[in-house]
Amino acid sequence: MSPLYQLSEEELITLLKIKDQRAFNYLYNNYSKALYGIVYKIVPFTHYAEEIIQDVFVKIWNYLSLFDSEKGRLYTWMIQIARNTAIDYSRSKNVKKQALLDTLKNSETENYTQSEQVKKSDYIGFKNLLDALKPECRILIELAYFEGYTQQEISEHLNIPLGTVKTRTRSALLNLQQLLKEYQ
Secondary structure: OOOHHHOOHHHHHHHHHOOOHHHHHHHHHHHHHHHHHHHHHHOOOHHHHHHHHHHHHHHHHHHHHHOOOOOOOHHHHHHHHHHHHHHHHHOOHHHHHHHHHHHHHOOOOOOHHHHHHHHHHHHOOHHHHHHOOOHHHHHHHHHHHHOOOOHHHHHHHHOOOHHHHHHHHHHHHHHHHHHHHHHO
């Protein structure tokens, strides 16, 4: 068998679907930091973010049979799981209580070095692709996928109609898809 880093995405997915532990360890070692950056942006508490990452990888392990390569790439699917799990956590009572306590204490939860590391891991090359979008589309992607806003919340935050948010988001995602194809 070839070293895991030499496998194509399809071969890696095949190994993951048959519950190959080495393939899962490879996936965790190579993607957990990037997913942590996305999660931490939505739930900026180390303890919760680490807990969420564990849940994300359990979900990936348990639901990989549902992954459809015809609909997108494995990494995109994992980002969606991480984002949705983080949003669910962010709406939980414990996270809201922690945010309130931190606001009241007026203290930072992380030191400068870790915050900068998380910021760098958030985009991992994706920032260049985002910069290629129109500003009105880029802000929608950033709010939805990196800040955890729902489309309704984006509509209210930007004071634009919900239908416009949906149309622009779809357009932005199609543009990103095209940019990703060109990038590969």
